[in-house]
Amino acid sequence: xxxxxxxxxxxxxxxxxxxxxxxxxxxxxxxxxxxxxxxxxxxxxxxxxxxxxxxxxxxxxxxxxxxxxxxxxxxxxxxxxxxxxxxxxxxxxxxxxxxxxxxxxxxxxxxxxxxxxxxxxxxxxxxxxxxxxxxxxxxxxxxxxxxxxxxxxxxxxxxxxxxxxxxxxxxxxxxxxxxxxxxxxxxxxxxxxxxxxxxxxxxxxxxxxxxxxxxxxxxxxxxxxxxxxxxxxxxxxxxxxxxxxxxxxxxxxxxxxxxxxxxxxxxxxxxxxxxxxxxxxxxxxxxxxxxxxxxxxxxxxxxxxxxxxxxxxxxxxxxxxxxxxxxxxxxxxxxxxxxxxxxxxxxxxxxxxxxxxxxxxxxxxxxxxxxxxxxxxxxxxxxxxxxxxxxxxxxxxxxxxxxxxxxxxxxxxxxxxxxxxxxxxxxxxxxxxxxxxxxxxxxxxxxxxxxxxxxxxxxxxxxxxxx
Numbered sequence: 001x002x003x004x005x006x007x008x009x010x011x012x013x014x015x016x017x018x019x020x021x022x023x024x025x026x027x028x029x030x031x032x033x034x035x036x037x038x039x040x041x042x043x044x045x046x047x048x049x050x051x052x053x054x055x056x057x058x059x060x061x062x063x064x065x066x067x068x069x070x071x072x073x074x075x076x077x078x079x080x081x082x083x084x085x086x087x088x089x090x091x092x093x094x095x096x097x098x099x100x101x102x103x104x105x106x107x108x109x110x111x112x113x114x115x116x117x118x119x120x121x122x123x124x125x126x127x128x129x130x131x132x133x134x135x136x137x138x139x140x141x142x143x144x145x146x147x148x149x150x151x152x153x154x155x156x157x158x159x160x161x162x163x164x165x166x167x168x169x170x171x172x173x174x175x176x177x178x179x180x181x182x183x184x185x186x187x188x189x190x191x192x193x194x195x196x197x198x199x200x201x202x203x204x205x206x207x208x209x210x211x212x213x214x215x216x217x218x219x220x221x222x223x224x225x226x227x228x229x230x231x232x233x234x235x236x237x238x239x240x241x242x243x244x245x246x247x248x249x250x251x252x253x254x255x256x257x258x259x260x261x262x263x264x265x266x267x268x269x270x271x272x273x274x275x276x277x278x279x280x281x282x283x284x285x286x287x288x289x290x291x292x293x294x295x296x297x298x299x300x301x302x303x304x305x306x307x308x309x310x311x312x313x314x315x316x317x318x319x320x321x322x323x324x325x326x327x328x329x330x331x332x333x334x335x336x337x338x339x340x341x342x343x344x345x346x347x348x349x350x351x352x353x354x355x356x357x358x359x360x361x362x363x364x365x366x367x368x369x370x371x372x373x374x375x376x377x378x379x380x381x382x383x384x385x386x387x388x389x390x391x392x393x394x395x396x397x398x399x400x401x402x403x404x405x406x407x408x409x410x411x412x413x414x415x416x417x418x419x420x421x422x423x424x425x426x427x428x429x430x431x432x433x434x435x436x437x438x439x440x441x442x443x444x445x446x447x448x449x450x451x452x453x454x455x456x457x458x459x460x461x462x463x464x465x466x467x
Contacts, residue, residue: 001401006105006409007455008066009059009431010366012112012156014042015418017072019049024085025075028114029124033172042419047440049091054442055416056098058432062448063455066105068365068411069095070112070156077137080118089144096148107365107411108149109211110138110195112156113171124173125162125184128266131191138195142204150206153284153365154195157213158188159241168303170422179262189244190271193278200278210245211284211365214238215291216350220327225295229324232257233293236320246283246358248276282408284365285354287393290346292327296320307422309372310337336369338427342389348396355405362406367393368413368429373445375417375433381445386431390447394454394462412451416442 014030020043021027034041048055059067075088099106111134115124119133138154155161164171166181192210199208215237219226235254244250250272258264302319306312316339318326328335334342347367355362369389373381390412401407417430425436431451433443453461 001398001459002408003458004408005458006066006107006363006411007458008064008068008104008107008409008411009415010068010107010411010413011046011048011070011415011418012109012114013070013072013075014045014112014114015420016046016048016069016414016416018042018044018047020044022049023075023091024078024087025072026078027117028072028074029117029120029172030114032117032120033174039422040419040424044436044440045419046416046434046436048416051440051442052095053098055432056095056102056104058442058444058448059104059415060102061452062431062444063452064104065455066107066409066411067099067415068107068109070109070114071141072114073111073137074114074116076140077116080122080133082133082136084140089140092145093148096145100148105151106149107151107153107363107409108141108145109153109156110134110141111154113161120173124165125187126166126180128187131187131194134191135194135198139198139202142199142202146202146204146206151282152199152204152206152208153211154192154208154280155188156211157286158185158192158210159237160213162188163303164305168305170305170307182258182262182264183266185240186267186271189241189250190275192245192280193248193275196278196280197274207281209280209282209284209363210241211286212238212241212245214285214287214350214354215289216287216346216353217291217293218346218349220292220294223295226293229295230293232320232323233291233326236323237291242283242354242358244275245280246360248279250275280360282361282363283354283358284363285350286366286413287347287350287364288367289341290343290350292330292333292341293324294327296322296324306339309423309427313337313339315339337372338370338423342369344389344392344396347393348400351397351400351405351407352403355400360406361408363409363411364397364407365409365411366413367410370420370423370427370429372426373417373428373433375428375443376435376437378433378443380443381433383445383447386445386447387450390451391463392465394459395465398459398462398464
């Protein structure tokens with residue numbers, strides 16, 4: 001592996017920081033949604049807001065070369081008029097400085113889902129005005145941190161965010177509206193292009209990319225019907241992010257199908273030109289599982305995701321009417337308690353597909369596995385299952401690099417146990433355990449020490465599979 005390969009871990013602001021009403025931070029749509037619905041929330045999360053120095057020290061002691069984190073828009077911009085919060089600006093200066101002091105590369109995401117509520121009140125991502133609001137927020141961040149940060153990402157998982165909020169309805173704002181889903185998707189990708197344009201106009205040092213919830217598509221067989229379903233699924237899961245951000249081209253066959261039923265007149269000619277002219281330098285791929293696809297059979301669109309774990313295992317179902325169906329009961333596969341297929345080979349295949357198609361640098365910006373773990377009653381969780389999972393997926397990355405793919409970094413999700421959106425705190429991904437009932441005490445797991453050896457050896461300690 002290249003000696004400059006970035007080995008690290010990742011978090012997100014709302015999921016780890018806490019301090020939801022401290023330091024001048026204003027409410028996000030997640031704060032309001034979770035409070036109003038009396039759901040488990042991230043008010044305290046993992047208390048990274050107060051414990052970031054300890055967490056970064058543990059990263060250094062764990063051999064990490066980089067830390068992928070997000071800036072909370074509600075900490076930076078206080079209101080719709082664009083008033084900047086100096087306490088929020090200083091907080092991220094502190095985090096970035098602590099990273100640099102410890103030899104850790106900050107890998108910064110501008111938006112990881114925590115939209116300020118004052119913008120949600122104005123329509124959120126379904127309104128064109130949000131594009132300019134995002135660009136101005138990005139401008140503030142670029143001006144503040146451009147001399148310290150080399151790697152910037154505009155968005156984390158725009159597909160997952162928009163689909164969950166506007167179509168599946170399991171995340172705020174909790175809608176099931178295809179027209180609004182299309183608008184939110186388009187405006188987010190337009191905002192991405194406009195932010196890339198600003199980045200270049202400001203001559204910000206470094207590189208700018210986008211992070212995608214990558215689901216490489218496989219088919220149940222080689223029939224023509226399955227191949228057609230796979231193309232539609234690839235547009236649904238991947239192409240409208242990756243083609244748009246990297247090639248500057250929204251898949252025309254997808255637009256043609258949507259145009260038959262929905263109003264696309266909000267898409268302006270000049271928007272397509274902005275998207276075409278302002279493409280990203282790199283792509284971050286968040287990989288948890290492939291999408292195994294079969295042809296559509298019958299029924300209405302169903303997008304049901306298991307957010308309850310073992311009590312709802314086997315309930316996930318994805319059917320897109322007239323397009324495709326996703327398989328969640330492959331007898332040859334193993335699934336997590338949350339219905340996520342464990343399929344390391346999909347990461348290798350996905351990297352190779354993406355690199356052959358796009359030819360730009362790739363970072364695996366999230367990869368990990370969740371378990372129920374008894375952190376409060378254990379000094380250190382012996383998470384051999386996670387070690388095996390990570391080993392198999394890093395081996396897939398190493399094989400892809402050996403076969404010519406330009407993969408430049410790997411980030412385990414997540415640094416420590418965090419608040420996992422609608423899954424709450426029970427769904428634990430961290431290399432470092434957090435005792436949420438005892439002052440958020442940090443307890444490194446066996447995987448933390450295993451990953452330390454991987455980082456320090458530049459991947460040489462990975463047990464390799466036979467090719």
